[in-house]
Amino acid sequence: MDFWSRLMSPLSSGSSRQDQAKDPAKRLHRFEKEYGNLLTTWRTSSNLSRDSDAAETLEIRLQELTNILSDESRRPLPHPCIQFASSRHIYVPIGKIATTSYNEWIIKEAVLFFATLIESEEEAFVENTTFSASLTNLLVRITGPNSVRLGLDTESRVVELAFNITTKIRLAPDILPAWFKAQGSQDEGKRDSREKFAGRTQRADFPLFYILMDYIHHEGKVGDFARTGLLYIIEAASSSTLLEQWIVESDLSTLMATGLGALYSQLSRKLVIDHLPHQLPPILAFSDYQHPTSNFEVISSCSSEFQSHIETFLSHLLFWQDVLNHCKSVDVKSTLLEHFQVIFLQQLLYPSLLESSDIDGGSSVAVLTYLRRILESLDHPDMINLILHYLLALPEAPDAQSDEPSSLISSARKRKSMDLATMMASKSDTAVTPLLFNLVDLILACLRSKNQQTIYVTLQLVSAILKRHHRYAVMTLLKTEVLPSHVVHRTIGAHEQEVEYLLSLAGAVGGQDNFDDVYDSLLKDTMARLESHPCSLKLVAPHVGKNHNHKPAALSDSLPGAPREVREHTLRPDDPLLNAMLDLLETFFLNPVETNLSVTDSLVDLATCGYMSIEGWLARSPHSYQYDEDEDVSEEEASGDEDAKQSPSADAAKLTTEPQDEQAKSQKDCRCRPQWNQQSLPRLLHIVKRLCDQVITYKETVPRFEELLQQRREAFHTADMILHSPKPQPRDIPMTLGTPDRPSDEFSRSGSPSRPSAFEGLAQRLLSELSTPSRSGSPRGRREQNRGSGSGSGLATPSQRVDNYGTASPRTLPIPPPKEFPFPTHNGYRTASPSRIGDDIGVDLDNRGDMHPSRIADFAAADQTILSQRIGLPDRTIDPIPLKFNKAPIREPVSASREDEEDEDEFSKAAIGPDADEMDDEDGDEDKGEESENGEPQSPQDPETVSVSHVVTNVMIFQSFVFELASLVQVRAGLFNEVRFV
Structure with missing residues (x-):
């Protein structure tokens, strides 16, 4: 090769590479070559965790395969590389390479490879049981306890991939069987498929579900993907009776309730309300406001640690609300609410209110503030009804006895309720209920406190109840009288x-x-x-006429015992x-x-x-x-009567003008x-x-x-x-x-x-x-x-x-x-x-x-x-x-x-x-007070006095x-x- 040939060879090779990308046959040849080199490198390497050169080569080969597939999906048909990946099941060895490599970079490239196949929307990868099994095995292995620790970016890509699958399931519920399989006992093959897993739900039934469950408490994009993906799965339960029963008997409600309780337990037991010195409101700056003292036990409300914990807790509480909004199954919703009441309300929130005190450094301030933030954050009627119905000790509604035969899902929910009641009974022998000391008693006691911060946060809680949930305050927090229909x-x-x-x-x-x-x-x-x-x-x-088919919005409370609509009343x-x-x-x-x-x-x-x-x-x-007696009016009326007597048409005029x-x-x-x-x-x-x-x-x-x-x-x-x-x-x-x-x-x-x-x-x-x-x-x-x-x-x-x-x-x-x-x-x-x-x-x-x-x-x-x-x-x-x-x-x-x-x-x-x-x-000496360190007298401050x-x-x-x-x-x-x- 002469000088000019060697000089032009890079340009000619680059041009041929572009031609290979445009030509489907050449593109497929290149893809098969890269895939073959990938398998060769994997088979010749005995230990990828120690062979860094082989691991780097595998990473480059996986990246090249992903780039070819991504480029081909944007080009016009045909797509031979995608068809080759589907027909030869190349994702199976790629999944094994990633799971056995214990290398984060290889895992990251493998996840991107699977995501590219799903985004191509060709060859029905999401419906393929072999593809779902390979991808599920990959996700379970790399997120398990014995896997390599993933970085934030890789972890985000893993959860995003799981979220993309739930999005496909939401749009096309027919692909659910490829990802969800209820594993029953072998000797129960002749029974109905809905009864095979009764009380025997396992992680292997729906691994994707539990992968998302493991990440719902995370912050940032990872938590958002996990929570939204789980919402899509719960929403899909309305179109699958099998999935609905599985969710009822699974530990979803238990995990969510215990997770919420764990986040609540992380909140500080003692709290003081404060403001940062450079953010003090002017109305406080122009007063005798003093910053309260905080220490390792009593935390300040303006500290970054407290703000982070309370925001995390409230975000998970809003996730509960989103789950109930997306859930269309009455049994799933009832199971969730029952666990919310027993595990969170009865075991955590109410005991913290009961044990609070304003003399131990701010525990009353803390729990009352948390309850107010909860009531201000929620707007789901079922959750609000559950919280206030229990804390205010409202009477329980009689259970409606139905003559209809209970379905298998309802039977599963009853078994779940019995298991929950048995578990809670074994933990608490002498439980105090709101029937003895409810939220009203706590509020009235705190308003008589000597601690001004306790009074302050109690009034804020009262204001939140009055503004957002007034019908729960009538006849409980307030002593009211119902007014008659025709009040003056x-x-x-x-x-x-x-x-x-x-x-x-x-x-x-x-x-x-x-x-x-x-x-x-x-x-x-x-x-x-x-x-x-x-x-x-x-x-x-505005009142709508009778000809319009307009009805006022009805209350959407699905739980019994909610207070009736407010009628005209007044305070006693x-x-x-x-x-x-x-x-x-x-x-x-x-x-x-x-x-x-x-x-x-x-x-x-x-x-x-x-x-x-x-x-x-x-x-x-x-x-x-x-009223004062008006003598002038009486005289005018008397003179008017005299004139009427003298007038011949007085009687007739009186009849018309009297009304x-x-x-x-x-x-x-x-x-x-x-x-x-x-x-x-x-x-x-x-x-x-x-x-x-x-x-x-x-x-x-x-x-x-x-x-x-x-x-x-x-x-x-x-x-x-x-x-x-x-x-x-x-x-x-x-x-x-x-x-x-x-x-x-x-x-x-x-x-x-x-x-x-x-x-x-x-x-x-x-x-x-x-x-x-x-x-x-x-x-x-x-x-x-x-x-x-x-x-x-x-x-x-x-x-x-x-x-x-x-x-x-x-x-x-x-x-x-x-x-x-x-x-x-x-x-x-x-x-x-x-x-x-x-x-x-x-x-x-x-x-x-x-x-x-x-x-x-x-x-x-x-x-x-x-x-x-x-x-x-x-x-x-x-x-x-x-x-x-x-x-x-x-x-x-x-x-x-x-x-x-x-x-x-x-x-x-x-x-x-x-x-x-x-x-x-x-x-004299009365105003001298104590002396300061430099010997100057200081006047004592009377607690009953304030500055001008x-x-x-x-x-x-x-x-x-x-x-x-x-x-x-x-x-x-x-x-x-x-x-x-x-």
């Missing part, structure tokens, strides 16, 4: 009176926000909340749950912020059901209405407003009024309380902008971001003292800027005019303060909201005015736009001093109480002169109180709650027709 609702006059009363209380709290827009937005949110309640569907759904005044929540409302301003958010949310949830009447516990009862006059009089009577008697108010409104009085007392006794309240409202506005705008422009909020490129002399003389530990990073950024008395020259003052009424409003609802649930489209209510709020006067109160404090120091606090920056910093420092002081609840006599502050030094500015220092001392005395020195002297900053935040929550109560009363009246006009 409140009148329009009384309704308007109550709405205006609540709005006046909310307005009396004060503030400079656009409350009309805030309330209008809140009405839309309340409308969406009421319409989304599960009990309200029949009330708000002695309801323990309501009174427990009202007891927490009594100390609203001293409560933790999380407790107040939960108790207000739960109270609103009590009134969201359309069948729950609010009259008697939220609104006044119509039976308590008392109209009665209707007009009835309408007028309904518009009349009854006497406002405090004794007729429900306890809830009594407490709301008392809390409003306490706010007014705070205004009188705490210096600059209204100013601090407005600053806190603006702080929440700015925090909302930061959370929804991660990278805001410096022009919008230059001071909030605290960027290093701002002018160096801007607030360089900040005199703010150190804050409590609860003020995290967000609070330190916001409060240092928003607590300055000057607003006219700040960007926040300009934004006040253009502020919207959405989520940026300072008065978010209790639910929006935790997580926004969205707003509904605007609706035209039959009862328009009042536009003017009549604010009642409160005798004996003197609202603290900023100007009064300013007179003491010679400064106009309402107009300080041109004040020197050092003076602005002094005012900011004084505000921080006030916010850090600790106060308690006002006296129940509603008399103004003296507010006693401990001395708190104000840091000296960097460049302050001696005159500025003297003015600063005068300002501190004026802001804190003129008698601060005398108070400290009178208390904490009170200000709770006042914001209280005002939002009162607005929400008003919107709830108003929207219910229009949505559920609860008001009488005639």
